[in-house]
Amino acid sequence: MQVEFHLPSLGADMESATLTEWLKNPGERVRHGEPLATVETTKGLIDIEAYDDAQVLEHLVQPGTKVPVGAPLARLEISGAPQAPPPSVPSQPPAAPAAPAAAATTAAPASSAKTAHARISPAARRRAHELGLPLETFARSAAGGIIHVADVEKLAPPVASAQGDARAAMRASIGMAMARSKREIPHYYLSHAVDFGPARDWLIGHNAPLAVKDRLIEAVLITKAVALAAARIEGFNGYFRDGRFESASAVHAGAAIAVRSGGLVAPALLDANQKDLPTLMRDFSALVMRVRAGHMRSGEFTAATITVTSLGADGVDVLFPIINPPQVAIVGAGAIREQPWVQGSQCVARPVLTLSLGADHRVTDGRLGARFLRAIAELLAHPELL
Amino acid sequence: MEPKEIQTKLLALLTGVAPDIDPASIEPSKNLRDQFDFDSMDALHFATAVSEAFAIDIAEADYPRLASLEGAQRFVEERLAAR
Numbered sequence: 249m250q251v252e253f254h255l256p257s258l259g260a261d262m263e264s265a266t267l268t269e270w271l272k273n274p275g276e277r278v279r280h281g282e283p284l285a286t287v288e289t290t291k292g293l294i295d296i297e298a299y300d301d302a303q304v305l306e307h308l309v310q311p312g313t314k315v316p317v318g319a320p321l322a323r324l325e326i327s328g329a330p331q332a333p334p335p336s337v338p339s340q341p342p343a344a345p346a347a348p349a350a351a352a353t354t355a356a357p358a359s360s361a362k363t364a365h366a367r368i369s370p371a372a373r374r375r376a377h378e379l380g381l382p383l384e385t386f387a388r389s390a391a392g393g394i395i396h397v398a399d400v401e402k403l404a405p406p407v408a409s410a411q412g413d414a415r416a417a418m419r420a421s422i423g424m425a426m427a428r429s430k431r432e433i434p435h436y437y438l439s440h441a442v443d444f445g446p447a448r449d450w451l452i453g454h455n456a457p458l459a460v461k462d463r464l465i466e467a468v469l470i471t472k473a474v475a476l477a478a479a480r481i482e483g484f485n486g487y488f489r490d491g492r493f494e495s496a497s498a499v500h501a502g503a504a505i506a507v508r509s510g511g512l513v514a515p516a517l518l519d520a521n522q523k524d525l526p527t528l529m530r531d532f533s534a535l536v537m538r539v540r541a542g543h544m545r546s547g548e549f550t551a552a553t554i555t556v557t558s559l560g561a562d563g564v565d566v567l568f569p570i571i572n573p574p575q576v577a578i579v580g581a582g583a584i585r586e587q588p589w590v591q592g593s594q595c596v597a598r599p600v601l602t603l604s605l606g607a608d609h610r611v612t613d614g615r616l617g618a619r620f621l622r623a624i625a626e627l628l629a630h631p632e633l634l
Numbered sequence: 635m636e637p638k639e640i641q642t643k644l645l646a647l648l649t650g651v652a653p654d655i656d657p658a659s660i661e662p663s664k665n666l667r668d669q670f671d672f673d674s675m676d677a678l679h680f681a682t683a684v685s686e687a688f689a690i691d692i693a694e695a696d697y698p699r700l701a702s703l704e705g706a707q708r709f710v711e712e713r714l715a716a717r
Contacts, residue, residue, distance in 0.1 A: 371656050452694065460692055461682040465674045508654050508671055536675040540654050560673050 249327060250305065252320040253284065258294055258549040260573045261425035265289045266314045267321065272304045278324075281547065285321060290414075290421040291513050292542035293373075294549065302326045373542070418511035429573050433488070434609040437568050438617045442625040444584050444601040450631035466584065467503075468529045470601075470624075471556050472634045474579045475499040475520035477623035478554050483612040484577035484620055485553045493576060493611045498522075502552030502572065503532060505539045514572055515544055516552035525634060559583050569606040576608035579624065601628070635714055637707070640688075644706050647687055651679035662703040680706075688714065 255265060265287035272278045272285070283295035284304070302324040309321050372395050429435075447469050455463040478485040479499050486496040501520035506512045515538075517523075517531050538544045555578040557569050563583035571578050582602040589598035603624055607617050627633060648666075649657050655670050666672040666680070681700055685692045690713045692700070699709040 371654055455694055460678070460685040463678065463694070465678055467674060506671055506673065508652075533675060533679070536673075537651075537679070540652055540676070542654060562667060 249325070251302075251324050251326055252308075253298070253302075253322045253324050255287065255315055255317055255319050255321055256296065256546055256550065257317045258289060258291070258546055259421075259425065260428055261421040262289055262317060264314055264316045265294075267309050267311050268293060269311055270307055271295070274304050274306055277301070277303050283545065286543075290417040291511075291549075292507070292539075292544065294544045294546055296321075296546045298324075300324075300326045415510040418507065418509070422511055425572065426570050429571050433571050433573060433576075435571060435606050436609050436614055436617065437604065437606055438614060438621055439566050439602055439604040440618075440621040440625055441587075441600050441602045442628055443589055444599040444628065447628045447631045448584075448599050462526065464525055464529050465532075467556075467558050467581070468525060468532055469628065469631060469634055470558060470581050471501050471503060471517060471520055471532070472523075472525060472528055473624045473627035474554070474556050475501045475517075476627055476634070477620055478577070479521040481616065481620045481623055483616055484607060486576060487553070487574040488576050488608055488610060489574050493608075496553040498553065500551040500553045502555035502575070503535060504555060504557035505536055507539065513539055513544070513549075514552060514555050514557070515539070515548035518548070518551060554578070556581070566602040566604050568604060571606050571608060576611045577620075578606045579621075580604040580606070637711065640710050640714075641703075641707055643687060644684070644703060644710065647683040648680060648703065651683050652676060660703060662707075665701050666703070667701065684710065690714070 258265075267285060268288045269286040271283050278284050278298045279301050280299065281297050284298045285296050286293050287296055288294075305323040305325050307322050309315055309319070315321070444466075447466070451464060451466065451469065478501075482495055483493070485499050486494050488494075498519055499521040500516040500518050502514040502516050504512055504514045515535055517528060517535065520528060523531065535548065552572070552575065554575055555569075555572050557567065557578060558581040559567055561583055565585065566582045567580040569578040569580040580603065582604070584599050584601045586597045587600040588595050589600060590596075591598070603621055605617050605621050607620075612620075645657060645660070648660070649655065652670060652672075661669060666676070670676075672680075677697060677700070681692050681697055684690070684700060684706060688710055690710065696709065698705075700706045
């Protein structure tokens with residue numbers, strides 16, 4: 249069966265994107281969840297993943313074209329029986345390395361451009377894009393090394409930097425999503441201070457014998473606790489759409505990650521409630537690397553059912569988070585600081601974490617919100633249960 | 635290992651875990667958190683890279699020593715000298 253593949257919406261704030269590269273050519277097969285094309289958005293480069301196993305029949309949009317959300321990008325054949333690829337375009341296995349020069353075919357540019365992506369730093373790629381220099385210019389000179397901004401500048405005509413534009417686009421995009429949230433969602437806010445001592449002590453003991461790469465960070469414990477509580481207490485995990493709340497069965501925890509060039513993104517950690525801490529840590533680590541590299545996946549942008557936002561060590565005590573529509577709740581974690589804490593009849597210094605909740609009054613009330621925050625606190629008090 | 639060699643390696647490790655920073659803009663004495671908004675995940679990525687590249691163990695208590703490029707250089711030099 250022939251279908252059109254459309255540009256998906258990768259967030260409430262996205263209106264359009266520019267197709268930068270086809271990762272699958274006509275005749276090639278793509279599997280469910282495998283990237284089909286890369287688009288550039290205000291959030292950076294995002295690989296658009298296929299929804300079904302399919303064969304690419306035709307590209308309807310060429311690289312460099314800006315298209316609105318919902319625009320048809322390609323025609324696909326979805327069926328169990330693969331068609332023979334057109335003779336002029338040899339099909340390549342998905343993980344094929346860059347084709348050697350001698351084997352250059354019509355399919356080669358896709359794979360060599362892919363190699364170029366891996367070797368060009370995001371800052372350099374952005375600069376190259378701003379200057380209108382095709383990536384292939386650098387792909388041939390990469391020779392195993394990484395192309396940095398300085399290398400791009402060498403080829404740049406003397407023009408003023410357009411970096412400010414990308415920053416402004418990201419701000420506009422966040423502004424649009426947050427304005428929608430504040431306009432449509434009747435928020436209520438709660439906060440609750442917890443003694444993070446037990447979790448911190450558990451973490452120190454857990455990490456001590458491990459190699460650096462296997463250690464956990466506080467944000468992973470907090471995310472897991474939020475995901476478990478969201479799975480147990482109905483009303484915080486899911487979407488508000490078409491005038492009603494749809495509870496989600498899986499908990500995909502969006503992790504708010506600051507983008508260094510300005511702004512932030514909140515891609516999802518899939519099935520966060522079901523993963524053990526080391527697995528969740530690996531997923532989180534890989535997600536942050538994809539954000540830093542400016543190259544993410546479409547699935548992780550659309551999947552989040554609830555968001556967790558953490559201010560980090562140099563933040564302030566408490567934040568009042570704004571819901572990312574169509575989600576219905578967002579949990580904030582302030583900076584963990586030594587603070588006076590009453591224990592029995594004594595006042596002692598403890599590492600205190602202030603959790604906060606921004607939730608949708610169309611779905612829940614403060615009473616249930618309080619139960620939700622307390623459930624998270626209870627889990628953090630017993631980190632061995634995470 | 636020569637100090638210059640360590641320096642070059644550290645710079646490569648840093649831009650490896652933070653490909654979105656412009657290496658020319660790095661001030662070696664400045665805190666990475668202040669300079670590039672490094673979060674705890676970035677810090678862990680850098681510590682992991684340093685630990686693996688120089689084959690040295692880094693306790694959590696030593697993470698603050700990797701707060702700047704210069705700090706990391708002194709730390710690695712000390713550790714390599716102690717071997």
